[in-house]
Amino acid sequence: MQARRGGMMLLEVRDLVVGFGGRNVLDGVSLGVRAAEIVTIVGPNGSGKSTLLRAILGAIAPRSGRVMRAERLRVGYVPQSLSVDRTLPMTVARFLSLPHRVAAAAAAEALIRAGVPGLGGAQMSALSGGQFQRVLLARAILGRPDILILDEPTAGLDQPGSAAFYRLIEALRTETGCAVLMVSHELHVVMAASDRVVCLNGHVCCEGRPEQVASAPEYRALFGTGTGGALALYRHDHDHVHDGERAAARHHAHTHDHAHDRGHHAGHNHDHHHDPSGRGTDAGA
Ligand code: ADP
Ligand code: MG
Numbered sequence: 200m201q202a203r204r205g206g207m208m209l210l211e212v213r214d215l216v217v218g219f220g221g222r223n224v225l226d227g228v229s230l231g232v233r234a235a236e237i238v239t240i241v242g243p244n245g246s247g248k249s250t251l252l253r254a255i256l257g258a259i260a261p262r263s264g265r266v267m268r269a270e271r272l273r274v275g276y277v278p279q280s281l282s283v284d285r286t287l288p289m290t291v292a293r294f295l296s297l298p299h300r301v302a303a304a305a306a307a308e309a310l311i312r313a314g315v316p317g318l319g320g321a322q323m324s325a326l327s328g329g330q331f332q333r334v335l336l337a338r339a340i341l342g343r344p345d346i347l348i349l350d351e352p353t354a355g356l357d358q359p360g361s362a363a364f365y366r367l368i369e370a371l372r373t374e375t376g377c378a379v380l381m382v383s384h385e386l387h388v389v390m391a392a393s394d395r396v397v398c399l400n401g402h403v404c405c406e407g408r409p410e411q412v413a414s415a416p417e418y419r420a421l422f423g424t425g426t427g428g429a430l431a432l433y434r435h436d437h438d439h440v441h442d443g444e445r446a447a448a449r450h451h452a453h454t455h456d457h458a459h460d461r462g463h464h465a466g467h468n469h470d471h472h473h474d475p476s477g478r479g480t481d482a483g484a
Contacts (some may be wrong), residue, residue, distance in 0.1 A: 204398040205351075206234035206235055206236065207231040207233060207234045207269065208231050208232070208233050208234075208269065209232050209234055209268070209269045209270065209272055209346050209378050210231070210232050210235060210255060210266070210267065210268045210272065210346065210347055210353055210380075211229075211230070211231040211232075211265075211266075211267045211311075212228060212229060212230045212231070212251070212254070212255060212264070212265070212266050212267075213264055213265045213267070214227050214228075214229055214263065214265070215227070215228040215229070215251070215254060215261050215263075215264035215265070215266065215391045216261055216262045216264050217247070217250055217251075217254050217259055217261050217262060217264045218230075218262050219433050223262070223401070224247045224250050224401065225247045225250055225251055225254070225261075225265070225401060225402075226401050226402050227402055228247075228251060228264070228399070228402060228403055230251075230403065231358060232346060232378050232380050233358070233378065234345070234376070234378055235372060235376050235377070235378055236378050236379070236394050236395065237368070237369065237372055237378070237379040237381070237392060237393050237394045237395075238378075238379065238380050238381070238393065238394065238395045238397060239381050239382070239383055239389050239390075239392075239393040239395070239396050239397070239398060239409075240252075240381070240382045240383070240396075240397045240398075240399050240400070241382075241383055241384065241386055241389065241397070241398055241412075241418075241422070242251075242384075242398060242399035242400050242404075242421070243384075243400060243421060244466070245423075246399050246400045246401060247342060247399060247400075248351075248382040248399055249279055249382065250473075251347055251399065252276075252380070252382060255348065255380070256274065256276060256348065257347075260349075261422075262370070269345070271419060272345050272346065273342055273344045273345045273346075274344055274345070274346055274347075275339035275340050275341075275342055275344030275346070275347045275348065275349060275377075276334045276339055276347075276348045276350075277332075277336060277338075277339045277347070277348070277349040277350065277352050277464065278350055279350035279351050279354070279382070286324060287323075287324075288322060288324070289322065289323045289324075290319065290320055290321065290322060290323070291310070291315075291318050291319050291320070291321050291322075291323060291326070291334050291348075292319035292320065294323055294338070295309065295310075295334070295337060295338055295341065303319075303340055305341060306319060306341070309338070309340050309341050310334075310337050310358055310484060311398055312337070312340055312371060312374070312375070313333040313336040313337035313340065313367070313371075314367045315330055315334065316332050318330065318334065325349065328356050328360065329356055329360045329363070329364065330357050332352055332353065332355075332356065332364060333364075333367070335352070336352070336367070336368075336371075339404065340371070340375075340377075343375075344377055345377060345378065346377060346378040346379070346380060347368070347371070347377055347378070347379045347380070347381075348379075349368070349379070349380070349381045349382065349385060350379045350381075350382045351382050351384065352364060352368075352381065352383075353365070353383070353388075354384075355386060358385070358388060361385050361386040361388050362388050365388060365389065365391070365392040368381070368392065369392045374476070379429050381393075386413070389408070389409075389438055390409035390410075390412075390413060393409050394408070395407065395408060395409075396408070396409050396412040396413075397412075398412055398415070398417060398418050398421060399431075400421060404417040404418065404421060405417040405418055
């Protein structure tokens with residue numbers, strides 16, 4: 200776990216372009232996630248966060264660019280919104296067994312790991328928001344994923360509820376070693392738990408360690424500063440300048456990374472240049 204930054208690349212997106220009709224929603228997005236890393240994607244509403252996750256999952260075909268996954272990668276997905284008819288009588292255990300039956304012991308263990316031990320007999324309709332999200336999480340970890348992909352998993356929770364959920368994710372990562380790729384709009388809460396934050400607005404505005412991104416001009420232009428940041432999200436209009444600033448932020452981020460990257464790749468390694476399979480198919484890119 201110590202060599203997290205040097206861990207194996209699990210998935211990598213390169214120069215991804217995704218569009219609907221006449222418009223490109225994602226335009227040249229590159230991103231990589233390594234084993235046991237927590238990467239959080241932040242961005243305003245409509246910035247393409249869910250689209251990026253769905254392209255990574257293979258649910259949307261890109262117009263160009265590539266999504267590469269490590270061989271036999273097991274993915275656990277918690278979607279942004281899951282329409283479960285909460286009026287239908289259904290126990291948590293039954294819900295976990297859809298669409299595939301799971302052993303009772305496996306379901307019980309997933310509920311323990313998700314922080315809701317013994318909830319199997321409860322009715323789905325009786326769950327609090329926080330319990331519901333944990334049950335979705337339990338379902339996502341049933342398959343013992345190498346990477347958990349979560350799309351705004353704390354939408355609808357209050358701030359202490361979100362913070363508790365993020366601590367749970369972090370504990371899961373520590374216990375199981377699974378990587379986490381998460382979309383969030385709750386910036387100041389998310390920041391603490393992430394190894395890396397990627398600020399998305401159709402393209403990658405900036406990325407780096409949380410404190411670096413929080414101080415990057417692109418990030419401030421999108422979200423403002425301090426606790427007003429989360430509100431600024433919904434008032435955002437995209438009128439900030441990019442290119443020079445972006446280069447500066449990236450440079451800053453990577454300079455910092457290298458200072459902590461002892462013994463790996465001797466200083467000029469860039470995450471995006473790695474083959475997620477680790478088998479060197481990069482040359483064919
Ligand atoms: P975010 O998750 O960052 O809020 P989305 O990825 O959901 O943003 O959406 C990005 C943009 O793409 C939005 O303008 C949205 O309306 C559009 N979009 C997403 N999915 C589709 C689709 N299936 N068909 C057409 N437009 C879509
Ligand atoms: Mg979304």
